[in-house]
Amino acid sequence: MPVEKEFRPKIVAFCCNWCSYAGADLAGSSRLGYPADVKIIRVPCSCRVNPMFILRAFEKGADGVILCGCHPGDCHYSTGNYYARRRMTLLFSLLDYLGVEEGRTRVEWVSAAEGVKFSTVMNEFVDKIRSLGENVRLGDLRCKN
Amino acid sequence: MSKHDAEMIREISGVNPLKCMKCGKCSATCPAYDEMDIKPHQFVSYVLRGDIEALADSKSLWKCLSCFACIERCPRNVEPAKLIDAARQAVIRQRGNEADLSPDEIPALLDEKTPQQLLVSAFRRYRR
Amino acid sequence: MQRIGVFVCHCGSNIAATVDVKRVVETVKKEQGVVHAEDYPYMCSEAGQALIAAAIKEKNLGGIVVCSCSPRMHEATFRKAAERAGLNPYMVEIANIREHCSWIHKDMEEATEKAVILARAAIAKVHLNSHLQPGESLVTKRALVIGGGIAGIQTALDIAEAGYEVDIVEKTPSIGGRMSQLDKTFPTLDCSACILTPKMVDAAAHEKINLYTYSEVESVSGFVGNFSVDIRKKARFVDMNKCTGCGLCQEKCPSKKAKSEFNRGLNTRSAIYTPFAQAIPNVPVIDTESCVKMKTGKCGLCEKVCQAGAIDYSQKDEIITEKYGAIVVATGFDTINLDQYGEYAYNESPDVITSLELERVMNAAGPTKGHLERLSDGKAPKEIVFIQCVGSRCDDHRGKPYCSKICCMYTAKHAMLIRDKYPDVNVTVFYIDVRTPGKNFDEFYRRAVEEYGVNYIKGQVGKVVPQPDGSLLVQGSDLLDGKQIKMRADMVVLATAIEPEAGVRKIATMLTASIDTNNFLTEAHPKLRPVESPTAGVFLSGVCQGPKDIPETVSQAGAAAVKVIGLLAKDKLLTNPCTAESDTLLCNGCSVCQNVCPYGAIGYEDKEVNDHGIRETRRVAVVNSALCQGCGACTVACPSGAMDLKGFSNRQILAEVDAICR
Numbered sequence: 001m002p003v004e005k006e007f008r009p010k011i012v013a014f015c016c017n018w019c020s021y022a023g024a025d026l027a028g029s030s031r032l033g034y035p036a037d038v039k040i041i042r043v044p045c046s047c048r049v050n051p052m053f054i055l056r057a058f059e060k061g062a063d064g065v066i067l068c069g070c071h072p073g074d075c076h077y078s079t080g081n082y083y084a085r086r087r088m089t090l091l092f093s094l095l096d097y098l099g100v101e102e103g104r105t106r107v108e109w110v111s112a113a114e115g116v117k118f119s120t121v122m123n124e125f126v127d128k129i130r131s132l133g134e135n136v137r138l139g140d141l142r143c144k145n
Numbered sequence: 146m147s148k149h150d151a152e153m154i155r156e157i158s159g160v161n162p163l164k165c166m167k168c169g170k171c172s173a174t175c176p177a178y179d180e181m182d183i184k185p186h187q188f189v190s191y192v193l194r195g196d197i198e199a200l201a202d203s204k205s206l207w208k209c210l211s212c213f214a215c216i217e218r219c220p221r222n223v224e225p226a227k228l229i230d231a232a233r234q235a236v237i238r239q240r241g242n243e244a245d246l247s248p249d250e251i252p253a254l255l256d257e258k259t260p261q262q263l264l265v266s267a268f269r270r271y272r273r
Numbered sequence: 274m275q276r277i278g279v280f281v282c283h284c285g286s287n288i289a290a291t292v293d294v295k296r297v298v299e300t301v302k303k304e305q306g307v308v309h310a311e312d313y314p315y316m317c318s319e320a321g322q323a324l325i326a327a328a329i330k331e332k333n334l335g336g337i338v339v340c341s342c343s344p345r346m347h348e349a350t351f352r353k354a355a356e357r358a359g360l361n362p363y364m365v366e367i368a369n370i371r372e373h374c375s376w377i378h379k380d381m382e383e384a385t386e387k388a389v390i391l392a393r394a395a396i397a398k399v400h401l402n403s404h405l406q407p408g409e410s411l412v413t414k415r416a417l418v419i420g421g422g423i424a425g426i427q428t429a430l431d432i433a434e435a436g437y438e439v440d441i442v443e444k445t446p447s448i449g450g451r452m453s454q455l456d457k458t459f460p461t462l463d464c465s466a467c468i469l470t471p472k473m474v475d476a477a478a479h480e481k482i483n484l485y486t487y488s489e490v491e492s493v494s495g496f497v498g499n500f501s502v503d504i505r506k507k508a509r510f511v512d513m514n515k516c517t518g519c520g521l522c523q524e525k526c527p528s529k530k531a532k533s534e535f536n537r538g539l540n541t542r543s544a545i546y547t548p549f550a551q552a553i554p555n556v557p558v559i560d561t562e563s564c565v566k567m568k569t570g571k572c573g574l575c576e577k578v579c580q581a582g583a584i585d586y587s588q589k590d591e592i593i594t595e596k597y598g599a600i601v602v603a604t605g606f607d608t609i610n611l612d613q614y615g616e617y618a619y620n621e622s623p624d625v626i627t628s629l630e631l632e633r634v635m636n637a638a639g640p641t642k643g644h645l646e647r648l649s650d651g652k653a654p655k656e657i658v659f660i661q662c663v664g665s666r667c668d669d670h671r672g673k674p675y676c677s678k679i680c681c682m683y684t685a686k687h688a689m690l691i692r693d694k695y696p697d698v699n700v701t702v703f704y705i706d707v708r709t710p711g712k713n714f715d716e717f718y719r720r721a722v723e724e725y726g727v728n729y730i731k732g733q734v735g736k737v738v739p740q741p742d743g744s745l746l747v748q749g750s751d752l753l754d755g756k757q758i759k760m761r762a763d764m765v766v767l768a769t770a771i772e773p774e775a776g777v778r779k780i781a782t783m784l785t786a787s788i789d790t791n792n793f794l795t796e797a798h799p800k801l802r803p804v805e806s807p808t809a810g811v812f813l814s815g816v817c818q819g820p821k822d823i824p825e826t827v828s829q830a831g832a833a834a835v836k837v838i839g840l841l842a843k844d845k846l847l848t849n850p851c852t853a854e855s856d857t858l859l860c861n862g863c864s865v866c867q868n869v870c871p872y873g874a875i876g877y878e879d880k881e882v883n884d885h886g887i888r889e890t891r892r893v894a895v896v897n898s899a900l901c902q903g904c905g906a907c908t909v910a911c912p913s914g915a916m917d918l919k920g921f922s923n924r925q926i927l928a929e930v931d932a933i934c935r
Contacts, residue, residue, distance in 0.1 A: 010933070010934055012930060012933055012934065017345075018787065018807055018808075019787060021343075021345070022345060022807065024372065024373060025343045025345055025346075025369075025372040025373075027372075027377065028343070028371065028372025028373055028374075028376040028377050029372060029376065031376055031377065032377065033377045033378065033379070034377060036374070036378050036380075036383045036384060036386070036387040039387065039390055039391065039394070039933045040369070040373050041394070041926065041929050041930065041933070042344070043905070043921060043926065044851065044903050044904055044905055044918070044921055045904040045905055045906070047869075047904055047905060047906040047909060048904065048905030048906075048908065048909065048918060048921060048926075049909070050908065050909045050923060050926075051909075052923070052927075053923075053926055053927060053930055056927055056930050056931070057930045057933075057934055060930065060931055060934035060935070061934045062930075062933075062934050070787070073782050074781070074782065074785075074787060074788065075785065076785050076787075076807075076808065076904075077785065077871055077902060077904035077906070078785055078871045079869075079871050079906070080871075080904045080905075080906050083869060083906050083909070083910070087909065111787055111788075111789065111790075111795070112787050112795050112807060113787070113789035113790070113795050114789075114790070119377075164668070166666065166705060166706075167705070167752060168662065168666075168705040168732070168733040169705075169731070169732035169733045169749070169750035169751075169752045170733035170734075170735060170750075171735075172732070172735070172750035172752070172757060173732060173733045173734050173735030173736075173748060173749045173750040173757065173758075174616070174735030174736060174748075175735070175757070178750075178757040179757065184750075184755060184757075186750065186752060187755075214735070218616060218735065219669070220662075220666060220667035220668060220669060220671075220672060221666075221667075221668045221669075222668055222669055
């Protein structure tokens with residue numbers, strides 16, 4: 001029997017430039033580790049994240065997608081994170097309906113001062129995705145190697 | 146008792162002794178302080194050193210009232226009373242279950258104002 | 274397809290110790306479009322930048338990717354380097370392989386693999402970058418300082434001295450802040466009022482400084498260089514222009530039961546009042562809560578006695594709208610509420626007081642006229658106990674996790690002053706650590722111990738119990754002697770933790786300035802940009818940013834002023850070119866984008882379009898790039914996909930997603 005390779009999930013994290021990306025930087029400069037499976041994409045604001053980006057990530061084989069923004073009320077652009085929250089609530093429940101479990105998607109508020117929180121959230125999220133295993137839904141077969 | 150027990154005490158108590166900043170608030174608060182040979186603020190260092198034997202042999206273990214004043218007031222959530230409680234448990238587990246206080250005796254001791262925690266700790270204290 | 278160069282930085286060993294940079298270089302060379310890749314120990318150094326410039330020219334690069342630290346650190350550096358080499362600065366992308374990779378991973382294999390993926394994402398993005406040109410916006414040459422304490426006063430004075438107009442908004446009736454409440458200051462023991470009052474007078478007299486006291490910031494809009502602020506000038510019921518400050522109204526006012534805020538509620542004041550004798554402006558306000566005239570309509574004594582005819586019961590709050598180029602937050606602090614700390618009996622005994630209350634008790638203008646006496650019976654205390662770290666360094670729900678920084682020093686000051694003036698009084702200080710990092714600070718503390726005989730005990734106090742005879746029983750521990758101490762005291766002084774002033778969160782929200790869980794405003798960089806908020810045009814001065822003493826506050830106030838001056842000295846600011854843009858061919862003029870835009874940057878125009886040969890006039894969205902801040906809310910809201918964000922376009926982000934999931 002072939003030895004099963006350790007499951008290394010692909011996780012895309014969208015982080016807003018003003019709070020969460022800075023929070024991730026702080027996690028880095030404070031040497032607060034989290035698994036290398038998480039790859040961060042910088043966006044100006046959580047409201048820049050089009051549901052299309054998340055669908056595309058799953059289509060291309062991502063196992064989890066997390067969106068991080070400023071705390072409610074603290075958005076650099078005043079209201080962006082409220083839009084993000086509404087859009088993602090809708091999208092995530094739709095994805096759940098399509099078989100992409102709710103655990104694979106997450107919205108989290110991380111401020112520029114919360115390096116510890118960023119690291120904790122990422123560790124938790126990776127653990128969750130590892131327990132869910134590989135994402136088999138939505139994946140475009142042509143993207144599989 | 147050994148390092149292993151120190152680990153067990155940490156696990157039972159759920160307390161991280163490293164958080165202690167040696168402010169002495171626990172000893173300052175403790176009503177049973179005078180009766181104790183190892184003082185509440187010293188418990189932490191005993192656990193950190195892994196010197197559980199001394200802790201297990203100490204009078205303090207059985208003098209702690211479990212009033213939890215130290216837990217209430219500890220500014221760092223170190224909660225010394227939980228360490229003591231855990232040490233007591235460790236000692237009792239090692240001795241086996243020859244209980245000196247049996248459940249049948251409890252109803253007579255009860256009154257409405259007695260906190261349940263006191264009963265639990267009484268079991269541990271009067272089982273030697 | 275761009276010709277792309279990739280530059281991988283070692284950052285000394287910061288990156289190279291965990292990421293195999295050579296392998297990153299070799300791997301990315303195989304990426305599509307990459308015609309050049311190299312590594313260098315310090316890419317941000319002058320030599321490193323020269324390397325980039327040379328490669329851009331030699332290899333005729335159309336875009337570059339720098340794999341280095343966070344773009345928040347050096348994106349601007351590399352963009353400038355590219356620009357100097359003739360490349361549009363927006364053709365630069367950063368792959369963050371330090372903060373997001375080498376610093377958080379330990380396994381070299383894993384970290385290198387991740388670094389390659391991050392580099393790939395940046396390469397995929399830079400392929401789609403376009404040559405952007407920043408716009409320009411004008412700078413309003415006027416600054417706003419929120420808070421009129423020593424921090425705000427100093428910042429305003431420094432800005433005004435450079436020749437710019439400054440407005441100070443202060444919510445209480447007078448400027449002066451916490452410092453005006455202090456009796457003496459450490460480590461020199463000079464009188465606080467003696468050094469503060471001249472500064473207050475300077476600020477009031479300065480032709481470039483305008484004071485809005487008894488006023489609050491109501492709302493803020495706009496952006497760096499062009500803020501528009503609504504200020505609520507609360508009704509004073511006294512005409513500022515007529516009042517001569519004679520004080521007769523305060524003397525005659527029959528309602529004298531209101532607690533004096535200035536004296537921390539230790540005594541009372543009249544309903545019409547100035548907070549303290551040296552108040553600036555020296556114009557009283559009427560407190561509507563306690564004024565008899567306001568409550569019952571009968572009285573009007575102040576109006577009768579005022580010879581200047583300055584009393585005006587019909588005054589209303591006024592909203593003033595003003596434009597500013599920069600805003601400084603200097604909102605200061607307060608002491609925490611002690612309701613949760615029952616063990617210190619603060620709410621039970623008037624003889625248990627906070628250190629700030631002791632300042633008032635020791636002050637000649639305070640409730641006891643400067644005599645040290647028990648507030649319960651007016652007797653002179655013989656035994657005083659100070660307790661350190663009350664609510665500071667508490668990781669629980671009751672207190673604050675941080676060190677309040679000033680308490681060790683002011684307690685030494687109090688202890689010393691008491692022993693100096695009343696040598697027969699015994700002073701005991703219970704401490705966890707004595708922290709005295711500052712010029713002449715430790716010497717000061719040692720003087721308290723060695724010259725003044727203050728008794729310092731290492732250990733905390735567990736409880737303070739009021740005794741039937743009126744004294745207080747203090748039960749504490751002496752950790753060095755291994756004893757529990759039970760002692761009698763006549764007075765107990767609590768070195769209460771400080772916290773940012775209550776209204777600061779609201780102000781931070783209005784300014785979209787970031788704030789931490791303890792309500793301290795966050796600085797743009799903890800070491801290198803300590804007086805700037807991450808929000809452009811917003812600066813921080815004083816304790817609103819973190820606990821600090823007076824000298825530190827004054828230095829920071831000056832630093833904030835310099836940053837403001839640097840901003841106001843510019844006539845024009847370059848604006849971020851990463852703004853939204855609408856595709857007229859796709860736009861159907863539905864107005865959804867206009868509704869989500871927080872800046873009102875989107876308008877509509879009738880434009881002639883050529884849609885597959887059909888010429889027609891359509892109502893389409895047009896983005897005002899001077900107003901657009903580039904959040905991207907509209908891009909997602911747009912149902913027809915017409916709206917896109919320059920620099921973070923749909924295609925660019927999708928390319929990154931693809932590269933990461935590949």
